[in-house]
Amino acid sequence: MSRKSWQGLILVAAGAAGTAALLGLADNYVLRLATTVGMYAALALAWNLVGGYAGYPSFATAAFFGLGAYTAGVLQSAVSLPFPLAWPAAAAVAAAFAAALGGAILHLRGHYFAIASLVVADVLRELTNMWTDVTGGGMGLNLPLLDVGGVAGQARFYFLAMGLMAALATLLTWWTDRGRLGMALRCIEQNENAAQVIGLDTRRAKAAALTLSGLIAGGTGAVYASWVTYIDPTDVYDVLLSVKPILMALLGGVGTVAGPIVGALAFLALEEVLWRNVLEFHAGLLGLLVVLLVLFLPDGLRALRRRAAAGG
Amino acid sequence: MGTLLRFAGVARRFGGILALAGIDLEIRQGEIVGVIGPNGAGKTTLVNAATGVHRPTAGEVHFEGRRIDRLRPDQIARLGVARTFQIVQPFPRMSVLENVAAAALFSGGARSLSQARDQARETLAFCGLQEREALPAAALSLAGRKRLELAKSLAMRPRLLFLDEVNAGLNPAEMDAALALIRATAARGIAIVLIEHLMKVVMQASHRIVVLHQGRLIADGAPDAIVRDPAVIQAYLGNRYAQRHGTQATP
Numbered sequence: 168m169s170r171k172s173w174q175g176l177i178l179v180a181a182g183a184a185g186t187a188a189l190l191g192l193a194d195n196y197v198l199r200l201a202t203t204v205g206m207y208a209a210l211a212l213a214w215n216l217v218g219g220y221a222g223y224p225s226f227a228t229a230a231f232f233g234l235g236a237y238t239a240g241v242l243q244s245a246v247s248l249p250f251p252l253a254w255p256a257a258a259a260v261a262a263a264f265a266a267a268l269g270g271a272i273l274h275l276r277g278h279y280f281a282i283a284s285l286v287v288a289d290v291l292r293e294l295t296n297m298w299t300d301v302t303g304g305g306m307g308l309n310l311p312l313l314d315v316g317g318v319a320g321q322a323r324f325y326f327l328a329m330g331l332m333a334a335l336a337t338l339l340t341w342w343t344d345r346g347r348l349g350m351a352l353r354c355i356e357q358n359e360n361a362a363q364v365i366g367l368d369t370r371r372a373k374a375a376a377l378t379l380s381g382l383i384a385g386g387t388g389a390v391y392a393s394w395v396t397y398i399d400p401t402d403v404y405d406v407l408l409s410v411k412p413i414l415m416a417l418l419g420g421v422g423t424v425a426g427p428i429v430g431a432l433a434f435l436a437l438e439e440v441l442w443r444n445v446l447e448f449h450a451g452l453l454g455l456l457v458v459l460l461v462l463f464l465p466d467g468l469r470a471l472r473r474r475a476a477a478g479g
Numbered sequence: 480m481g482t483l484l485r486f487a488g489v490a491r492r493f494g495g496i497l498a499l500a501g502i503d504l505e506i507r508q509g510e511i512v513g514v515i516g517p518n519g520a521g522k523t524t525l526v527n528a529a530t531g532v533h534r535p536t537a538g539e540v541h542f543e544g545r546r547i548d549r550l551r552p553d554q555i556a557r558l559g560v561a562r563t564f565q566i567v568q569p570f571p572r573m574s575v576l577e578n579v580a581a582a583a584l585f586s587g588g589a590r591s592l593s594q595a596r597d598q599a600r601e602t603l604a605f606c607g608l609q610e611r612e613a614l615p616a617a618a619l620s621l622a623g624r625k626r627l628e629l630a631k632s633l634a635m636r637p638r639l640l641f642l643d644e645v646n647a648g649l650n651p652a653e654m655d656a657a658l659a660l661i662r663a664t665a666a667r668g669i670a671i672v673l674i675e676h677l678m679k680v681v682m683q684a685s686h687r688i689v690v691l692h693q694g695r696l697i698a699d700g701a702p703d704a705i706v707r708d709p710a711v712i713q714a715y716l717g718n719r720y721a722q723r724h725g726t727q728a729t730p
Contacts, residue, residue, distance in 0.1 A: 347584060350592065354570055354581050361568035364530070365631060366556035366586030 175341065178425055182337075186330055190323055198322040202394070204435050205329030206387055210408065211415035211427035212336035213383035216376045218413060219421035220349060222356030223373065224277075226285035227268065228384050229408035233291055235261040235385030236392040236403040240308045241301055243393070250313060254389040261385020262378050269374035276359070285409070292404035307399030310392055325394040332390055333428070336383045340424050343379065352376055356422070417460055483508050483639050483670050484529060484560070488538035489548075490694075491524055498524040500694040501538065506639065511661070511671045513685030513702070515678070517715055520691040522674045523565060526641045530562050531555040542639070557586050561637035563628040565644040565674075569616035575627060576612040579603060579634045586635035599634055606630040606660060622653040629660065633669075640664065643674045658684060678720065682706070690715060 189201050210228055217225040239257035242248040248256070272283040295302045302308060315324040343349045351372035354362035363369050392398050411434065412427070419430025437456065441449040484506040491499040499521045506512055514522050527533040529540055531552035540548040547555050570578050579599035580592065589595035603609045606626050611619065616627060625645050632640055642661065646654050654677075661684055665671050675681045681688060681702070688705040690698040692714040698705055705711055712721045 345592075347592065350577075350581055350584060353573060353577075357570040357572055358568055361564075361570065362581075363552045364556060364562060364564075364568070365582040366553050366635060367581070368551075368553050 174425065178337075178428070182330075182334065186327075189326065195318065195322045198326045200435065200439065202322075202326045202329045204431055205326070205333040206391060207411065207415055207431035207435055208333040208428045209329070209336040209383055209387040210412040211419070211431050212333070212340050213380045213387070214409075214412040215416045215421060215423075215427045216340065216343060216352075216383075217373075217380045219416055219423070219426070220343065220352035220356060221373055221376045222352075223273070223376075224281040224284075224413075225377070225380065226281055226406075226409040226413075227265070227287050227377075228380070228412050229404050229406060230268075230284075230288040230291050231261045231265055231381040231384035232388035232391070232408050233288060233295070233400070233404035234264055235388030236398050237295055237302060237308070237388075238385070239389030240310050240392045240398055243310055244308060245301065247311075250393055254386060254393075257389035258382050258386035261388070262382035265381025265385075266374055266378040268381075269377040270370075273370060273373045273377065285406075288404045288406065288409065292400045295400045295404070302400075305400065307397055307402075310396045310398070312396055313393060325390070328390045329387070329394070332383070332387050335386070337424065337428065339379055339383065340427075343376075344424050348372060348375055353422070414457060414460070417464075481508050482506070483543060485541045486525075486529070486538065487541070489525075489528055489535045489540060490537040491521075491528055491533055492536045497694050499528060499535070502691075502694075502696050504689060504696060504699070506670055506672060508638075509665065509668055509670055510686045511665050511673060511684055513673045513675060513681035513688040514691060515675060515681055515688060515715060516691035519693075520715075521694040522691055523643060524694075525691065526562055526643055526672070526674060529555075530560055530641065553585075556635060559636070559638035560641070561586075561632035561635045561639070562641040563625075563632055563643055563645055565647065567621075567624040567628050569619075569624055569627055569631075571617035572615055574612065575608060575614050575616055575619065575630075576600070576603065578616050578627060579630045582631040582634040583636075586637075588636060599630075602630050602634045605633065605663070607656070621648050622650075622657075625649065625657070626660075629664075633664065637669060639670045639672070641672045641674065644676065646675060646677055646680050654680065678716070 189198060193201065210232065214225060214228050217223050235257040238260045239253045242253040242256055243250060268287060272280060275283055296304050315321055351367055354367060355369055355372060359369055388403060415430035415434045416427045417430070418433050419428065420426030441452050445452060482505050486502045486504040489499055489502045490497065502525065514525065516522055524533065528535050531550050531554070535548050539546055542558055542560060547558065570581065576596060576599055579602055580595040583589045583598040584592065584595035587598055589598050600609065603612055606629055608623070608626055608630055611623065616624065619627060629645060646657050649657060658680060661671060661673070673681060673684060685702055687700065688702050689696055690705060690711045697714060698708045698711045706716065706721065712718060
């Protein structure tokens with residue numbers, strides 16, 4: 168077996184063992200943290216497909232997340248659709264939206280694409296605010312509490328649901344990485360003009376990456392909405408939902424399968440430590456971390472290992 | 480032999496500059512056509528008009544009887560028109576093998592990545608790059624990168640290949656090797672359009688030479704006839720070249 172498939176196997180085994188251990192041993196606080204890791208990992212993987220593999224700096228993750236959350240919320244509260252149908256439906260809506268968005272803005276490159284993708288969440292937030300009849304507007308939206316067995320049952324259920332989203336995102340990324348689409352995205356990232364000249368339909372490949380990104384982020388938003396049972400536009404269209412996944416992917420290494428997962432873990436650990444110890448200035452320190460990361464570790468934590476190997 | 484590519488009245492304007500002013504030209508199956516002309520004559524624009532990089536402002540381009548001047552570059556590439564760039568365009572952080580495999584995958588008819596890699600290995604062997612397949616493309620020398628450009632184009636299994644200054648910047652030994660490679664490529668039945676500044680290469684390799692000057696096609700004929708054409712001498716070759724060539728041609 169190749170080194171890559173060993174790494175994959177170890178990742179799967181570690182994930183399964185970790186999940187089992189947490190379900191058996193952890194208290195609700197640890198489970199909540201683990202659920203957040205799952206959510207962060209899924210979002211970082213979603214961004215990584217567009218931002219990492221294709222090299223298109225997307226800030227649309229929050230838009231897909233919020234759209235997924237609201238679609239799932241409205242379907243469950245207004246139409247009383249059960250969650251096993253509402254979640255996939257929300258993911259599909261976000262994916263379709265991402266595909267359409269891709270057609271509109273993926274011909275832009277670099278900064279222009281970044282800015283165009285950044286405003287999408289703002290537009291959706293305002294639309295959600297205005298469409299009071301359906302979304303509840305600024306008042307927010309309450310979701311039905313799922314009957315999955317008290318507080319402890321809830322914690323376990325959402326830990327598993329987010330874990331499943333992360334696993335799904337990992338699977339999609341792995342499948343992309345080793346196949347035709349991954350090759351296409353890597354070509355686009357390294358030289359888009361040359362990619363077109365060798366006969367690659369770059370528009371289709373980029374749109375496919377953005378659609379997968381929308382699918383994952385939208386599904387994650389749907390699970391999140393049920394988890395917190397109350398969503399409002401400022402919460403689910405928060406720009407931090409676009410920025411944090413980028414940091415995680417940068418931290419772990421962009422354009423890889425494992426990078427965003429490792430990055431999500433590292434990021435949450437940092438966030439918890441900072442939040443606990445420097446409550447007033449934790450956002451400032453997070454900002455400082457970003458600066459240091461971009462300046463000294465543009466290739467992520469992997470570079471440390473490589474440097475250690477080169478030095479020793 | 481049948482016509483492969485046909486330019487009919489192709490013009491291309493960039494703002495106030497007419498880079499191509501109504502070009503009529505046919506490329507036939509299996510031939511090597513040299514395109515010469517001074518800097519800014521419109522040679523690269525001609526390639527760009529045929530490969531979908533620039534849409535002609537007027538006129539039409541047909542490939543195997545099908546109009547292609549409204550198609551995107553990737554569509555034209557998949558039809559069987561490949562090109563190399565004057566300034567090489569590798570995927571720098573991908574290995575030499577992956578560079579060529581990508582071309583085989585998206586235009587060379589490979590059904591899977593492993594099949595694409597097999598096809599890429601064949602092409603690399605043909606181009607003499609097989610020992611460097613694991614290197615990142617950025618690690619190759621200029622001559623190596625030019626070879627890689629050619630390997631990428633060949634992996635697309637084209638019917639027609641534009642070579643835009645593949646010999647520029649090469650030393651004489653590298654140039655001889657490149658020339659042999661171009662001939663071997665043509666022997667596979669691929670028509671070649673050779674954009675070139677080096678007269679020695681064009682004269683040795685081409686079956687036919689066309690001359691561009693200020694966006695116009697001023698001559699089209701056999702190499703020996705071209706170098707004696709007064710219009711070509713005046714526009715491009717200069718009298719000294721004509722004299723030297725003349726003394727060699729007529730003993």
